[in-house]
Amino acid sequence: MSKAGLLLKRTIPTLAGTVAAALLLAGCGGATVNQAAAAGASGTPCGTVNVALNAWVGYTANAAVYSYIAQNKLGCTVVQKDLSEQISWQGFGSGEVDVILENWGHEDLAKQYITDQKVAVDAGPTGNEGHIGWYVPPWMVQKYPDILDSKNLNKYASLLATSESGGKGQVLDGDPAFVTNDEALVKNLGLDYKVVFSGSEAALIQSFRSAEKNKTPLLGYFYEPQWFLSEVPLKKVSLPAYTPGCDADAEKVACDYPDYKLNKVMAKKFADSGSPAAKLLKAFSWTNADQNSVATDIQGGMKPDAAAKKWVDAHPDVVAAWLK
């Protein structure tokens, strides 16, 4: 048929082009820029480290500094992969992920991947201390100083009511990935509040930002260390003090969140490989202030790599101790 013939005729030049391009790629590649680069970059002692990049700026700060040192002081090739927390852990078994740089609790994942499947190991604390809790924007504390005590919260329930909270006060929760006992807390502390889920960290931060700017009331879940606190210094509401075991039964929690010692996790294979990057990971430890300074730089528009360089150059002793 002539139509099929036409189709063929039209395909031929396309095919010919593709084939010619392929030949060109394979054949006359004598001195391309890529191959020159490949010749220069080979033979690093460290190899490749796959770093999971979870979704908050504090984590990015850790990852930036770790990657910067591994790349520039140890000569490793660092591959950063944007992943959610849950998915990052999946990567340990398959070799897709070697390093998680800031882990918040996640006992279920630790049990599954460290204890049961034995594909990951704890790489020690990051030195950062995590606090989770309920926070209010600073203007509210100035106007209603006693709001920082959870006993007084019911007094402000009507102030904090929104169209989402069904007549009760609103406690705004963030990303579903966050560790939270807030529904149980509201019930067990007898608070006239409803937990409303904002659905993402971006939504939570934007809500606090608008609340401070427009002086609208807001009570919400937040955590530190977090870059946003250097933009708007939220104030933490004190819930009944944490005592060990008071959060054992998720249904009956009536106390504040514990202080989290954040830690690093690495793939078992990577830990056993004897890579200098694995040693660096175990030694890596710094303070909340360190992390916040790097995170604030990144948030201010600096490239993570440049922010890391700035911090590393300013703290040669700490870095030297890590590399010992």
Add this chain to the structure above:
Amino acid sequence: MSTLVRDRAPVQTGLVSVRAPRKRLSRRTLLLAGAGVVWLVGFLFLHGTATLTLPASELTDLHRSLNQFNAWVASNRADNPVFQYVFTPLRAAVDAVANLFIGIFAASSTGLRLPEIGWLGTVALLSWIAFAVGNARVALLTAAVFVFFGLQGLFTEAAYTFALVLTAVLFTLALGIPLGVLAGVYGRVAKVITPVLDFMQTLPTFVYLAPLALIFLIGPASAVIATVIYAAPPVIRLTAHGIRCIPENTREASDSLGTTGWQRLVTLQLPLARRTIVMGINQSTMAALSMVTIAALIAAPGLGQVVIRALQSLDVGTAVNAGLSIVLLAIVLDRVTTAASRRAEPGANRKRRISRRMRYIVLAVSLLVVLAIVQLSRTMLWAAAFPKDLNIGPAIVSGVSSASEWLQTNLFIFTVSFREAVTNGILNPFQSLLTETPFYVLVAVIVVAAFALGGWKLAAVTASCLAVIIYLGLWSDAMVTLAGTLVATAVVMVLGVIFGVAMGRSNKMDQLMRPMLDAGQTMPAFVYLVPFLGLFGATRFTAIIAGIIYAAPVAIKITADGIAAISPTVMEAAVSSGSTPWQVITKVQLPMARQSLALAANQGLIYVLAMVVVGALVGAGGLGYDVVAGFVQSSLFGKGLAAGLAIVFLGILLDRMTQAAAANPVRKVPSAKSPAH
């Protein structure tokens, strides 16, 4: 994306229209009114009982058993034959193709990570291909847009995205066209395949993202496979449709010559269906592109990553810059595939200005130039990596950021009071009507309504969908989602009628609106979430707005097409008999475009439903929240899966009911002469 291209058999209306219209109408109206009364009475007297609520952190036994999937995959990956012989080789194949394209267009695996053919080579080669399959205009567009990516400072990211979309589209076609041919030739295959395709399109992508990453591991392979699942249905449906729609007499003529089935397929059906198939390729490409941001959640490189990262740090400017690239890429792919489909049209050759021979010569010569450019960019650094100092990206970023800042500061008071009015006045009462009525009352009401609209068959389908949702343990969340979806769809329809009529009546308006509508459909929702959060806060209202932006374009387009398709003679008759424009619209155009309006409502609903998960990121709650939570928390995995299924069944229910309502209108209207779709 326009992924819900459906080609169902036209609904049978003959049976119903035999009866006397007045009697039928009164019975249906009675049934619907009765259902409404039962609902109100149930709400007033049994308020708040048997609402089947389940707190966000609680699970049912079903959810717990679904949680086991995760552990099962982990323990079976190494030795289960399904993994050994199916999943692992499949992953290897997909990865190989993806890495090939990534190496050619985005970044080779060598130290400098430069593309094999450089940015200049990429621009030249792609423009040449656009010229070969399309025309000079789309070739110019391609070149301009790819250079603009460089100016935005996003060439590498755009090239990664292009490479992954290309991989996904190739696999989609390799799978979709044969399946579509089978479904077109054999009616039985079509029957089996259609519900599967519906399922693939309504299941939120978030639901299968985590399991796919578990099975196929993190990386390009999982992203490509997720994209294929989402993008394959349009090309399958359209291929089948194209083959099925070949005129009966043409087929008979060919059969009388004694052709075999295979000969008929190759010489008659495929060539005649070519244009429809290329349209399918176009739709699938657009669908693949809309997965870019979602696939970034499992580490697919490219523009999606930029958008996601910008969202995390609330950087509107950067998100818009990257979103703009995605929109432009969509425009290029759309125009090139559309031009290709024009070229594929039977008889298109005759209209050409230059002769075929001349064209081949031009093609060959330009190919040589392209090859020279490719070689150049393989050796010269300035042609391999886009020059960094030619960067207008920062200007775009800061411009957009300050614009969005200004909007948020100055409109906040209005937007908040508007939000409060709508939420308290409409959304909250409507939602509590749905969530606080006992479930058995509501089930009865919906089933009766379904019976009134579509008879026993529809009632049975509806009842089983509702039963599944209850079984999944997510009734209350489903009702929250339903409330938001219906409110959003109502607004979408209002916009659809207003702008659709305006566009249908005026060509100028049409030309003005089309680009904006295209942008509304292709701009990833993640991009405009942040400014909306600033304006409206983390609320269900914001989610509804996001749904409206995504769904309104399709409703407007369908309505405009329906209005524009009304025959000019009818319009002239109406005008010459002295009707005012308002009378023409309400008495002639809207009634005659009734089928288009019904289709617009149906598609609007499905599109809004597709945004349920994204809406959950800004406070929508309901099923969308469960899906997102299941994606990020392993203990909620099962619940997320169940919520995804519940969305599918809610979608089936809404789709069937709106289709039935469209097929048999409640009010009697003049029958439309021209079938709108």
